[in-house]
Amino acid sequence: MAIDDKRPGGLETRDDDALHAPLAGKRMVINLGPSHPAMHGVTRAVTTLEGEKIIDMKLDIGFLHRGFEKSCENVTWGQVFPYTDRLNYVSSTMNNVGFALAVEKLCRIDAPDRAKYLRVVVSELHRICDHLTLVSAMGLELGAMTVFLYGVEARDHLYDRLAELCGARLTSNYVRVGGVARDAPEGWVEKTLQSLDRVVELRDLIDALLTRNRIFIDRTRGTGRVSREDAIDLGFTGPCLRGSGEPYDVRKAAPYLVYDRIDFDIPVGSNGDNFDRYLMRIEEMRQSDSILRQCFTQMEPGDIAIADFRYVLPPKPLVYGTIEGLMAHFKLVMEGIKVPAGEVYSYTEAANGELGFYLVSDGGGRPYKIGLRAPGWPMLAAVPRIMKGALLADLIPTFDSINMIGGEVEQ
Amino acid sequence: MAKAVIEALVARFPDDVYEPYEGVGGDDCAFVRKDGIARVCGFLKADPAMAFNLAPYITAVDYLGAEPRFEVVYNLYSTRHNHRVRLRVKVPESDLDVESVTPVWAGADWFERYCFDMYGIRFRAHPDLRRLLMYDEFVGHPLRKDYPLRGRQPLVPEREVKDIYRGPGPGGRD
Numbered sequence: 050m051a052i053d054d055k056r057p058g059g060l061e062t063r064d065d066d067a068l069h070a071p072l073a074g075k076r077m078v079i080n081l082g083p084s085h086p087a088m089h090g091v092t093r094a095v096t097t098l099e100g101e102k103i104i105d106m107k108l109d110i111g112f113l114h115r116g117f118e119k120s121c122e123n124v125t126w127g128q129v130f131p132y133t134d135r136l137n138y139v140s141s142t143m144n145n146v147g148f149a150l151a152v153e154k155l156c157r158i159d160a161p162d163r164a165k166y167l168r169v170v171v172s173e174l175h176r177i178c179d180h181l182t183l184v185s186a187m188g189l190e191l192g193a194m195t196v197f198l199y200g201v202e203a204r205d206h207l208y209d210r211l212a213e214l215c216g217a218r219l220t221s222n223y224v225r226v227g228g229v230a231r232d233a234p235e236g237w238v239e240k241t242l243q244s245l246d247r248v249v250e251l252r253d254l255i256d257a258l259l260t261r262n263r264i265f266i267d268r269t270r271g272t273g274r275v276s277r278e279d280a281i282d283l284g285f286t287g288p289c290l291r292g293s294g295e296p297y298d299v300r301k302a303a304p305y306l307v308y309d310r311i312d313f314d315i316p317v318g319s320n321g322d323n324f325d326r327y328l329m330r331i332e333e334m335r336q337s338d339s340i341l342r343q344c345f346t347q348m349e350p351g352d353i354a355i356a357d358f359r360y361v362l363p364p365k366p367l368v369y370g371t372i373e374g375l376m377a378h379f380k381l382v383m384e385g386i387k388v389p390a391g392e393v394y395s396y397t398e399a400a401n402g403e404l405g406f407y408l409v410s411d412g413g414g415r416p417y418k419i420g421l422r423a424p425g426w427p428m429l430a431a432v433p434r435i436m437k438g439a440l441l442a443d444l445i446p447t448f449d450s451i452n453m454i455g456g457e458v459e460q
Numbered sequence: 461m462a463k464a465v466i467e468a469l470v471a472r473f474p475d476d477v478y479e480p481y482e483g484v485g486g487d488d489c490a491f492v493r494k495d496g497i498a499r500v501c502g503f504l505k506a507d508p509a510m511a512f513n514l515a516p517y518i519t520a521v522d523y524l525g526a527e528p529r530f531e532v533v534y535n536l537y538s539t540r541h542n543h544r545v546r547l548r549v550k551v552p553e554s555d556l557d558v559e560s561v562t563p564v565w566a567g568a569d570w571f572e573r574y575c576f577d578m579y580g581i582r583f584r585a586h587p588d589l590r591r592l593l594m595y596d597e598f599v600g601h602p603l604r605k606d607y608p609l610r611g612r613q614p615l616v617p618e619r620e621v622k623d624i625y626r627g628p629g630p631g632g633r634d
Contacts, residue, residue, distance in 0.1 A: 111593035118578075119602060123609055154485045281513045281539060284567020297514075297539050393484045394517065394535050394546060405517050407533060420533070422517035430570040459593060 076104065079441070083112045087190050087445045090455045092429070094444070101440045106433040110459050117460035121419040125385025126152055126226065129416065134220040136423065136457040139182050140175035142168075142215070143399045144457075145224035150305060151395035151406035152226045155388050158360060163351040164228040165306045170344050171223055173337040174211060174241075177248065178204050179400035179452075180330040180337075181255075187327060187449040188259055191268050196255050203251035206244040213237060226386055227361040228354025238345050245338060256331055269323035273435050273447030276321055283434070284427035287402025288329035289451055293321030299398035311343050326450040360386050385414025392418075401425050401452050423457035465510060465545050466490055469500065476500055489546040497534070497549050498559035504536060504545070505564050512536040512545065515561070518571035520551075520579040524605035528552035530581060534561070551581055560586040578603035 077098045082088035091112035097105040117136070121129045133144040146168045153160065160168070185200025208218040214233060215221035223230050259265045275285070280293035290297055298315040300308040316332035318325030354361045358377035367374030390412035396405040405422030428451040436444055466480045466488050476496025483489045492500050504512040517535040530551040537544045551558055560583035561568045572583045573592040580601040583589055591598065597616040600607055 111591075111595070114593040116602065119607075119609065157484070279566075282566045284515055284565065286514075286516065295539055302542050391484050392521075392533075394487065394533075395485075396516070403516050405535065407517065407519055407535070409521055418521045420517070420519035420521075422519075422535075426570060427567045430567070434566075 075099075081444070083109075087448065089186075089448065089453055091459070092448075092453065092455065094432075096436075096441065096444070098441060101442070103436050103439055103441055103444065106436050106444075108429065108433060110429070113455040113459040115460070117421060118419050122416055125414050126388055126416060127381065127385060129419065130224065131220065131222050134222050136421065136460070137179070137399065137401070137404075137425075137454045138219055138456050139454065140172075140179040140400045141219065141221045142171040142175050142211075142223050143179075143397070143404065145221065146172050146306075147395070147397040147399060147404040148406055149224045149226055150397060151393060151408050152386070152388060154395045155391055155393045155408055155410060156226070156360060156386070157389075158227055158355060158357065160228050161352040161355060162307075163232075163348065164353045166344050166348040167229045167233065167353065168224060169306050169308065169311075170241075170341060170348075171211065171214065171221070171229075173340050173344070174207050176337045176400045177334050178207050180334050181248075181252070183449065183452045184255060184259070184327065184330050187269075187446065188255070188265070190445050190449055191265060193258065193262070193265065196258050199251050199255050199258075203248045203255075206247055210237070210241045210244050213240075225354060225361065227357065228352070232353045238348075242342070242345065245341060249338060252331070252334055260328070260331065266324065268442070269327060269446050269450070271320070272323050272439065272443040273326075273450060274320065274322045275431070275435055279431075280321060283431040285402070285431070286427070287398065287400070287424055288333060289326055289402065289428050291315060292318035292326040292329045294319050299396055299403055303396075305397060307344070307347075310347065311340050313340050313343075323446045323450040387412065387414060388416075396422070399424050401428070401454070421457070421460060423454075423460065425451065425453045425458045429453045429458055463488065465504075465543060468507075468509070469504075469545075472503065473500055483546065487544065487546055489548065492547045492549050494549055494551060494555075494558060497532075497547070498561060498564070500547065501534070501536075501561045501564045509541075511538045511540040513565075514539055515565040515568050515571075518561070518568055518575070520575040520581055520603075522579055522603065522605045530556070530579060532558055532575060532581060556580060557582050557584050559584050562586055577601070580604070 079096045079098055081096065082093040083091050093109040095107045095109065096103050117132060121132055129148060130145055133148045134141040136144045181200045181204045185197040188196030211221060212218045214237060215223040275293050277294040280290050281295055294317060296315055296317045301315055313336045316329050318329055362381055363374040363377050368378045388410040390410055392409045394405060394407045396403050402424035403422065404424050407420030408416060409418035411417045432447060435447060469477045469490060470480055473496060476493045477490050477500065480490040504510045514537045516537050519533050521531045521533065523529060523531060528550040532549045532551060534547040549558065558581055560572055570592060572586055573589060575581045576583065576589050577591040577594050578601055599613060
């Protein structure tokens with residue numbers, strides 16, 4: 050991996066071969082992206098190559114920047130939710146949950162039990178979706194098209210269930226401050242359990258196709274390696290940190306919602322290479338599956354939102370039947386939730402790691418500042434460091450396994 | 461546990477750390493003077509009782525109208541002791557230079573670049589302080605409160621590329 054920089058041009062030479070003539074390699078600059086199928090949309094990587102080896106690499110991001118923070122500072126607190134959907138568009142409800150928890154922390158309110166369970170349910174459904182996308186896209190980009198088709202089929206089963214619950218497949222906009230938007234429809238839990246059974250089959254199929262696949266192992270094992278110390282120093286969180294051997298998971302370290310009532314394990318890797326990061330995802334899908342089944346047995350009927358109309362829209366009969374309800378509705382829509390002045394940092398475990406929101410409120414109906422700690426940010430920032438000295442071909446699985454999502458990293 | 465962190469900080473850096481307070485939800489927070497932040501962070505990471513080895517989030521806020529105007533916020537975490545602390549540094553508009561913490565945590569790199577890009581806060585000793593999401597020719601700092609919501613930027617002339625095959629590459633930003 051290390052490059053001997055004393056030689057002209059930094060070429061590696063074989064000292065045992067006296068006839069070997071060290072020629073200075075001609076360096077070539079290769080531009081990957083911004084529109085390159087393996088760069089997940091819009092990242093541009095400028096790599097300096099010597100042969101196939103990456104000597105230097107710089108990332109140029111911002112092509113998907115749409116001013117998330119600036120936009121959110123100019124809408125009411127409730128109107129931020131659709132914006133958060135578009136951060137990590139593969140697991141949108143997790144962003145909803147993260148933001149709702151941050152606002153609730155600032156308002157010092159707590160959602161009812163059923164709402165908490167529903168939030169965990171949609172989060173874990175989306176965690177499976179996110180990991181399925183990663184695993185199958187990783188297979189696709191390393192040449193295993195079949196895996197991608199299985200993965201997308203499995204993901205669509207879950208998207209269908211989410212659509213029945215939230216009304217949309219991708220941009221769910223499901224969570225509200227103080228609760229969730231709507232309760233699960235009749236028979237939804239049974240249907241979801243059936244879908245999960247099918248997802249389990251497909252997941253095991255993907256597992257069987259990839260985990261012991263010679264080509265896949267050759268491309269991923271030992272490439273894109275990050276040691277445990279480096280991973281912490283670089284600010285990794287989530288599966289990438291755990292793949293390097295550090296067992297940090299917000300769901301265990303600082304349990305939120307109902308994660309303290311659920312029995313689950315967090316997988317931890319040892320090598321910190323692409324293969325370990327892939328294995329983390331496969332195992333986390335198993336854990337999410339078990340979390341979901343536990344939630345369904347523990348869940349009890351009840352309120353899905355608090356009954357405080359300073360935060361939650363009153364039910365329609367109250368809006369149309371009473372002046373108080375109408376006023377509360379009007380004020381919430383026109384002025385927004387009056388969040389007490391103050392600042393708070395709240396964090397949850399999203400599919401890629403710690404999703405943090407740093408909120409500042411001046412007591413008005415609009416956020417003064419929304420700072421987004423995107424889970425994929427530090428991982429993407431570290432790619433040039435990880436890839437120095439590696440082959441260009443190793444960039445593709447590394448880019449896959451850190452799971453960079455343009456929507457959240459570039460805000 | 462984390463209470464002890466703030467107490468130890470105040471005892472060790474009486475000149476740099478001031479106004480410790482308990483934030484919403486019991487978070488431990490304190491203000492740090494601008495000149496002392498690198499010192500304080502270095503101690504927080506190196507001391508075994510603190511061991512803040514992870515810097516999950518660093519951001520900035522623009523309190524337009526207040527003096528000092530800007531604030532840089534450091535959210536720190538220790539995977540060893542499972543405790544967190546939040547440090548806030550006030551930065552006046554007249555002196556936007558803050559000591560960088562990239563030597564302490566390599567992961568602070570892009571967070572600081574983001575603060576520079578969006579708020580114009582300059583981090584001393586940062587290895588590569590360029591704009592992160594905006595392009596280099598962008599005028600102003602978009603997340604400042606006095607930057608208009610629908611601000612228009614002048615068109616930028618196309619950059620000159622001398623040799624498309626072996627161009628300047630990552631050394632410059634081509």
